[in-house]
Amino acid sequence: MSFDYDLFVIGGGSGGVRAARVAASEGAKVGLAEEDRMGGTCVIRGCVPKKLMVFASSYRDAMAEAQDYGWTVHAGSFEWSKFQTRLEGELDRLEGIYRKLLDNSGVTIHDARAEIADPHTVRLSTGETLKAKHILVATGGRPALPGIANDHLGITSNDIFHLPELPKRILIVGGGFIACEFACILNGMGVEVTQFYRGAQILRGFDDEARGLVSDMMCKKGVNLHLGTNIVEMCLEADLDENGMVPNTELLAGEVQGKAAPGKSGPIWVKASNGTTQVFDQVMFATGRNPNTEGLGLDNTAAELGRRGEVIVDDYSQTKQPSIFAIGDVTNRVNLTPVAIREGMAFVETVFKGNPTKVDHELIPSAVFTQPELGTVGMTEEKAREQEPIDVYATSFKPMQQSFIGREDRVLMKLVVSKETDRVLGCHIVAPAAGEMIQLAGIAVKMGATKAQFDQVCAVHPTMSEELVTMKTPVRSA
Numbered sequence: 001m002s003f004d005y006d007l008f009v010i011g012g013g014s015g016g017v018r019a020a021r022v023a024a025s026e027g028a029k030v031g032l033a034e035e036d037r038m039g040g041t042c043v044i045r046g047c048v049p050k051k052l053m054v055f056a057s058s059y060r061d062a063m064a065e066a067q068d069y070g071w072t073v074h075a076g077s078f079e080w081s082k083f084q085t086r087l088e089g090e091l092d093r094l095e096g097i098y099r100k101l102l103d104n105s106g107v108t109i110h111d112a113r114a115e116i117a118d119p120h121t122v123r124l125s126t127g128e129t130l131k132a133k134h135i136l137v138a139t140g141g142r143p144a145l146p147g148i149a150n151d152h153l154g155i156t157s158n159d160i161f162h163l164p165e166l167p168k169r170i171l172i173v174g175g176g177f178i179a180c181e182f183a184c185i186l187n188g189m190g191v192e193v194t195q196f197y198r199g200a201q202i203l204r205g206f207d208d209e210a211r212g213l214v215s216d217m218m219c220k221k222g223v224n225l226h227l228g229t230n231i232v233e234m235c236l237e238a239d240l241d242e243n244g245m246v247p248n249t250e251l252l253a254g255e256v257q258g259k260a261a262p263g264k265s266g267p268i269w270v271k272a273s274n275g276t277t278q279v280f281d282q283v284m285f286a287t288g289r290n291p292n293t294e295g296l297g298l299d300n301t302a303a304e305l306g307r308r309g310e311v312i313v314d315d316y317s318q319t320k321q322p323s324i325f326a327i328g329d330v331t332n333r334v335n336l337t338p339v340a341i342r343e344g345m346a347f348v349e350t351v352f353k354g355n356p357t358k359v360d361h362e363l364i365p366s367a368v369f370t371q372p373e374l375g376t377v378g379m380t381e382e383k384a385r386e387q388e389p390i391d392v393y394a395t396s397f398k399p400m401q402q403s404f405i406g407r408e409d410r411v412l413m414k415l416v417v418s419k420e421t422d423r424v425l426g427c428h429i430v431a432p433a434a435g436e437m438i439q440l441a442g443i444a445v446k447m448g449a450t451k452a453q454f455d456q457v458c459a460v461h462p463t464m465s466e467e468l469v470t471m472k473t474p475v476r477s478a
């Protein structure tokens, strides 16, 4: 069979772009299709714009602290449109860089949607049909709505960067990364934030002590967090009938499929599972993300999908169809940008360098950019306890910078240590810049450092993270 390409990549996000570039640099003839903007979720509607919003939102607090330190300053008001204009410029710049990198490495870009017609054929929305020896699916994921009547009235993290103006009052639904990060961001920007989370504590899966402190701090900083709470009903306030009842919910639910009447907007009335009713200018659903496999044509191949629509792959990111591989969020393994990039690199190593390479998904450090941030690597106390006897070293204290001006902020430094091997199984940090700290602690944990080796390292004084090398006695053992 003759092929147009050695590799055709579907999806121009972090994983797809990296795999395409590296494969091309190995001499492969590579094509890449992206139906939207180059850069994908991370660059265009995720990590990058989110982090810039984190920075923007941090100045109000910083300004108040500066006053207490003796500065004559005041925060004034936040000009969303000014920030947004700069943000759009930055995203254009980054998208341009991504395109240039692909061009320079000889990858042919197709600005089109691609569908898989058979194990070696992709059909583009431009009408072109192309043959490729290998196809790499790197189509990422998209926000999932909860499926309740009228949920189309809400927005998702995709929309938040494009709002013409910031709402005065927002309800954020969910308790994961995205919900908590945007609750803090918008709170910092002066929006009145209410957050509903259906479970007992936000950030499920993270260390209990750490998530407890993040939750406390979010509430102290002004987020109106309701645990064990979900939306029962919602509609436009203007659509409530004269008795204050939601009219014909079935009809409204039907509208969801039909994508509701355009132009309908306005304050949103919400009834919560705790019986209260409230009106918000916006409702944001951060209720998880689904892999982008709908209409991709994988059913024309032997590749299999999982329950949530994720592409099932083996340790080498290969599907049941030998010519088709998948990396990144579309495989719903560890949904983080640097992981997708590493999966892309391992794929190229395996397929184009003849060096079969499994992706290492162990001990991946990550951070939640709440205020304060949560940085984590390795096992939570709860998980480690199930596995083996452990010692827990933890300290929670008021950091010097905020304690000096009488603030109630607290931070947490925590190590979970194996009793048998003395190995640090997990490190959990809640503090400003915890994301930066956990990157470094992650090196030691990944290297298999023991608690004794942590303690051999001289403290950097005065810092918050020096506690990681000065905790002498376990606070508990289990």
Ligand code: NDP
Binding pocket: 145, 146, 147, 173, 174, 175, 176, 177, 178, 179, 181, 197, 198, 199, 203, 204, 230, 286, 287, 288, 289, 334, 335, 336, 366, 367, 368, 369
């Ligand atoms: P998560 O899966 O982290 O969180 C989804 C949240 O929505 C959970 O709290 C879940 O509750 C709740 N939920 C799900 N369905 C419903 C429903 N029907 N009604 C009410 N609540 C519901 O997803 P996110 O969208 O926050 O993030 C997706 C992924 O993106 C993350 O897992 C992460 O890998 C990545 N990400 C990473 C970031 C980072 O590295 N800083 C930042 C942002 C995203 P429950 O817990 O009960 O299931």
